[in-house]
Amino acid sequence: MKSFLKMGLVVSLMTCLFVASLFVGRFIDMRALANEYQAGTRIAGVEVGGLSPDEAQVELLKQMDERRASQTISLHLYDSKVVLPVEALQLPVPDLAVDMPETVEEDATIDITMLTEAIGQIESAELQGLVEIPMLKEEIERQVNEQQNTPVSIHLAPYIDGVAEEQTVLANVYKPYLESTLLQQWANALDGYVLEPRQPFSLKDALSEMNQVVVGGESLDLFASAVYQVMAKSNLELIEHHSPSKLPYATDIGFSASVNEDHRDLIFYNPNYSPLELHTTFSNDGLIVELLGTPYLHEYELVIEDQETIQPRLEIQYSKKRRAGDSQLIENGKQGFAATLYRKEVGANQVEIETLLLARDYVAARPDIEERSVYAVPEPEPEPLIDQDLQPVIIDLPEGQVTPNVIENPQESSPDANNALQTQPSQAEEPQEDEAVKGESEPTYEEQKDES
Structure with a gap:
């Protein structure tokens, strides 16, 4: 009877030790698993399965920097464009040293202050108070989270008051x-x-x-x-x-x-x-x-x-086909x-x-075109002069002035005119008159008699 009791105590003690060892091993395994994330765990869109919290923190920061650099956000209106600063894209990165979530899926957001400042830089127009900024912010965040690591370009026209039509x-x-x-x-x-x-x-x-x-x-x-x-x-x-x-x-x-x-x-x-x-x-x-x-x-x-x-x-164009002196406007x-x-x-x-x-x-003018003959019209021969039609011209000169009449064409003048010209005193006789006026007095009768 005593031996039976001793055997029971031994079996019970061994069972307790086995159970205790199982609990200790399970506790150790749980402590080891607690330092690593299970496969498939994503934090802020980054796969962290199999990483410790410290390793996951480093990987998250690295991935966030790469995402900001690759996922640019630009706004354009007509011929103007502006790019949001990288700080405008806010990505949730938890402190994994304190919080150890199994799965964290938080969406990226856009800083509304930086978005408003970027809209003010659009040169196409004065957009202050015209853009629906909350609606625009929501659309940017939707594209950023659906297309990670992909550039996002937004046309501002649909978000401007009064310009809602697409085309x-x-x-x-x-x-x-x-x-x-x-x-x-x-x-x-x-x-x-x-x-x-x-x-x-x-x-x-x-x-x-x-x-x-x-x-x-x-x-x-x-x-x-x-x-x-x-x-x-x-x-x-x-x-x-x-x-x-x-x-x-x-x-x-x-x-x-x-x-x-x-x-x-x-x-x-x-x-x-x-x-x-x-x-x-x-x-x-x-x-x-x-x-x-x-x-x-x-x-x-x-x-x-x-x-x-x-x-x-x-x-003007010239033609041999036209008779002398002929001309005509042909165009x-x-x-x-x-x-x-x-x-x-x-x-x-x-x-x-x-x-x-x-x-x-500039449209050049088209000229008027006139055609003329290359031959000139011959000039008519002058008509002969008739003597009966010519009459002498007598000019009365003032007293004391002797001037011969001037005949323009003495060859064509009549004989009567030549005779009239000969009766006039010539300039050769003028010195004789001048000598009588130079101061020599006319000789007296007695002087003439003596000379005789």
Whole structure:
């Protein structure tokens, strides 16, 4: 009986020791596991499974710095752009030495003060009080958390009061119908053509890209003039422009443009950070060209100044086929024109913000052409003089003055006139009269008698 009790005590003691060893081992294992995160644990979007809290803290800080450097946030409006400072992206990084969460998934946020300051740096317009900043902040945070380590670019137009539309007609031009097969082909090909942001647009290259034949002439000048007028009434920058030799159909001076297959082209540059669309339609009603894009905060107006009318000059051509002295106007000239196109940017209350010179449009005058004979008309022979028609001219001279009559043509004078000339005293006799007047007195009778 006593031996049985001793065996029971021994078994019980061994069982207690075994159970205690199990608890101690389990406690040691739990302490070891407590210093490492389980596989699949993410903190602030970073995988930290298998890392200790200190190691996870270092990895989190490293990942956050890399994310701020790669995930830039930019805001753009038309042709202006600003980048938020890296400090504006606030990433939640817990202190893992104190807190040891199993899973932490907190979203990144945007500092609203830095966001407001960045909006104030947009140069396109005065945006103070116009931007829905809370809505904009929410959209930025959504894109930042959904697309980590990816740059985020936000267009401000949808968040500006009064500019909620994504796209609208910025400018349009209508031209009356002109019968032309090529004009219809060009309009159909360029309908919906996209002007890429920060890229140039060439009308000649766009037509070639759409497999269209570029043939200079009245139709292409009309099409180029419509595109030119539409794009000029926007914030696009003019790079190349040429005036036509003749004003296109239904086009006012100042709005004409010319493109041909050689050296002439029409080129604009799109400075915006968003694309624009060119819509062109042609029907029996005429040609319609429209430019679609984000609505502008300001209005653009086209103004024609320095308009000038140039009168045609006269050009003379000579021909052997015309008889002597004949001439005829064979071609009527046409007036030329010149004008300067300006673009004005007008803000609220019609306040002029800026005036920009776009181009000088010049259409040369066509001269009047007159054709003349190379042979001159012979001059008529002079008629012979008749003696009976000539009469002597007698001039009464003052007393004491002796002047011979002057006959312009003594050879053609009559004999009577020559006789009258001989009866007049000549200048050779004048010294004799002068000698009698020099102070010598006439001799007396006695002196004459003595001399005799």
